[in-house]
Amino acid sequence: MGIEFKLDGRTVTAEPGETILEVAKRNGIEIPTLCRDEKVSRTTSCFVCVVRDRGTGRYLPSCSSCPTQGQDVDASGEEVRDMRRTALNLLLSEHTGDCEAPCTMACPAHADVEEYVKAGCDGDFAGALEIIKRRIPLPMSVGRVCPRFCEKQCRRNIYGKPVAINEFKRLAADMCYDSYMETLPPLSGKRVAVVGAGPAGLSAAYYLRLHGAEPVVFDAMDEAGGMLRYGIPEYRLPKSGVLDREIAHFRRMGIRFEFGMKLGENLDFGKLGKDFDATVLALGCWGGSGMRCPGEDLATVGIEFLRNVVQSDCKAPNPGRTIVVGGGNTAMDCARTAIRLGAPSVTCVYRRSETEMPAEKQEVAEAREEGVEFSFLVAPVGLSERDGHLVLACRRMQLGEPDASGRRKPVEIAESDFELEADTVIAAIGQRTMAPAGIPVDRRGGIAVESGAKVMERVYAAGDCVGGPATVVEGIASGHEAADEIARDILGVDIDPVKPICVSRGEWQHLSKDDIVFARTETSDADRETLDTLPAELRKRSFAETTRTMTARQLAAEGKRCIGCSCSDKHECKLRKHASLYGCDPDAISGEKPEAGCDDRHPVIIRDRGKCLKCGICVKTCSEVVNRNLLGFKKRGFSTFIGTAFGERLPDSCSECGACVEACPTGALAWKKESGK
């Protein structure tokens, strides 16, 4: 005889002995659970499956509660969801692991680093390129100019140098770019105007096309690339051999470009709104900041200097004795370009010390090798012309308290003024957006967005013109986000709105060697391969690319150095899945973590205590299904963990079974990842 009861207001019937969870499942109501596995007896431990008895107000674990006649059960209400969220947040608060690898987390474009490194390591560069292009549509350029956020967070840093991640993009693109083509969906009929053919604009156009829209890219210049072309010097990113090849791919995808179109001049913002279903503004930051001192107009603006060199095909006149003011990557680009144009001396003037310089360390080192001199803790106070030369009046500085950016603020030293003489003074201090009238801007002059990338109805913005000058990969990420938002808002594409949560062990700087989990069957302990770089003497005299792409053999060796930090279970983990669905936050509840620690003594199975939910499914699977009793609970309370008798390693025979690995709802029991071939 059936038991009738109400489930979310619907009258349903349960067979005797059937649990609320089972009845819900049968009726299409999804209740999350972590500790219930139908192959083994009930545990009732996770309490993620709670439902509420509306009559008594009591919360019941639906995996173990059988309904009673006439019961009124709430399985989906906000109170129930809140209880589940709390249970999940509590579990997350004791969870130690890395859902995603720290390299992926650090990448602004969130590229699947571990996966493309593995593919490249195995020699499958076409596969690697496919993975890279899911997040980075400009791998040739990024593979050369990226400041490598990923490598800075690579856990190999604890042992020495990081894996040469960026080189994988470069070789994969160099090898396979011309033969590679995405599967393009049919055009939906929606058209999107993209204003700006820089990294953000190109990225937006790329993903819009993949979402089925027809993008048209407008640009004020004569060729595509934006700062890639007109900002980054030839020696770092060759234009004809690399950038043009990269852009050609966009044309092959059917993306149309219209050049010489400048917003507010011959391109009307209002008309774009009429002609297109949406507009993406990816205008970049093309206005150079001045030195904010008398005579600043006598200085050459850094990005203009670089653009002129590109437009002259690297045949611009020798700037003579050159002073570059600024400490960022643009300043390094200007200084090194001036050297290549034959400048007899180049001095870089920066108002803080070398530690505070925003430029990449590698860039500074190479600039120095090429003969650039540095004058730190010096600020310009005036620029004037004297006897056909420029005279830069300077003042010495000292470091004071840290400012909002965390860097120590330079403070003037009284009566320390001195003068520097030069033929050319380049101001590479900063850039800003030059938004045409009619577009809302924020306090700092960037385009103001409502939320995400949306500026106003059907208008989106991406890249440097929103948040100020940033890196190529950040521009790409921003363009991708704008494309996704348009896809959701205007194209009606169903993009999964649930952002997977990411638990992280934290930055390697705060970890010790003991914290590192080697998730692969083998990890090489070789040193990092060296990048073939032209000697400084040759570099100084030519705009030829300074480095050579690493070889496949080198990258196979690099790939074997990858620890494989991400969780083996990141795509299947039930904790991650439910926590993401319930809007959980791994940092919502803070506190001590139980002792983590990992047992990797078995050849193919890894036991990672930090990820264990103490649901006991593995214990029961081994005893009730496999009949072996190899696993059991140890200690009590918060220190509870699952271990083996006397802490012995699992026997080799477990390789053939693995029932516990398959049953584990998280990555606490996992197959080791394959190491590179």
Next chain:
Amino acid sequence: MSKIAKLRVGMASCGIASGAEPVMEMLKASSGGIPVVAVGCLGHCYAEPMVEAVLNDGSSVIYRNVKPDKADMDNILSLGENGRFTIPPERAGRELVKVLALAGRVNPIDFDDYVANGGYDGLRRALSMTPGEVVNEVLVSGLRGRGGGGFPTGRKWSFLAAKKTDRKILVCNADEGDPGAFMDRSLMESVPHQVLEGMLTAAYATGATDLVIYCRAEYPMAIDHLRTAISQISEHHLDVLNGRRVTIAIKEGAGAFVCGEETALIASLEGKRGTPRFRPPFPTDSGYRGFPTMINNVETFGNVPVIMREGGAKYAETGTAGSKGTKLFALAGDLKYPGLVEVPMGITLGEIVFEIGGAERGCVKAVQTGGPSGGCIPAELFDTPVDYDSLKQLGAIMGSGGMIVVGNDRCMVETARYFLDFTHRESCGKCTFCRVGTTRMYETLCRIVDGRGRPEDIDFLTDIAPKIKAGALCGLGQTAPNPVLATLRFFRNEYEEHINRHLCRAMQCNSMVDMSIDPDVCVKCGLCRRNCPVQAIGPDFVIDPAACTRCNSCLDACPKKAIRRIARKEN
């Protein structure tokens, strides 16, 4: 010829701990033939060791704080006036001693002594009735589970009685684990036969075949006395019920608090990891190895002979509408007369704390009932009657009977932290809300008493505590937040002061306190300097707050009470 017929020495654990053993030895050596008998506990911890001289006319004289020296022996044997013990006048008349009537009066391991004082009369009466009538008698008595839950005992019995199986299990829960609670220990040590009589009565009424006492191993004397009593029962064939011999066994617990929870207790009996499981099925349907199993607390069984002797209706005359009979409380904390008391249900908290316990009015902030699972009730509410339902309404519980009096010089946040320290350690680790939730609450409380509290901590505790109550698998987790909720309800200002002003008004939390010597009172005797373990007191008698650990050694040593704990000045 001495007027003394025999001498009783309180030799329960508490007596022995206070030095009763040498007293007993010396008394034996000097009594000149007067029998010296070891008895259980009279419940007056503060007066141990105690010796009772029973006179030939049946009256008796009790001596308190007896020392094993000749002077005390002579004093007792000559019935001298020194050290005579009388029940404090304010306490007398408030107690109602029924369950503990024989505690400290009979030799615990003397079967005949028990029988001579009315022991096993209840069982005899039960055996003259049908099992159903016995169950009914308990139903009529209104007895509710004394372990803390308060489930009507008669109904529980009727569930087991209704089972038509050959084998039924009856368990006496003697895993008394609340800090500060010792009612069950005292009862088992002092009158083990009374507990066993209750169990045998229950076995007769319900048809139970296997009787088990699950007793914590930390109670060796109770186990010893019970073992002796069980063999005496067997010798006297009292274990033959309903025409067959029941088995009585003792299972020693291994020290896990959670094993006092009935499903965890059953798992432990089965030799498994002591963790609770979801109910239903309830143990009376499926318990130990799947057999119908009924679990009652020691004190519950201790009440049964009383009910059977005087009848359920008579028993029910004592107490309130929902709570009948008497209740044992282990009184501890900031009061004059700590000890074991038996009071009628419905007595007010104030009567227990001030009159029976002798606590000073105006010096008490609250009382914690129900041990770590209970709640703090503020002194303003001391007119609350002690019964299951009134205490529950205040967010506390009757619990098994621990009652801790909290004086004004104690910090309520620290008190909550103390109890959470216990419960989070004792969590079995199975369910999420208890394992992680209690730990997170404990960490938050630690942060607050440590001066690192954040304004959002109160919100966190307020949010998480009811969720743990609602979401934990067993009673341990479901009640663990009670001390936090109760202190948040009645002493929220103390939490706010700790967090917002770094002030502990009780001057207890070391992170917010400095030690200070009043120069006007100080006589510069140097005792504080000599006693300071970290040399924090200079020759000028000023305490260096950076070196001082706030250990109170100086404060305790000062003969002039010139040293005080004062609020730390913010830097």
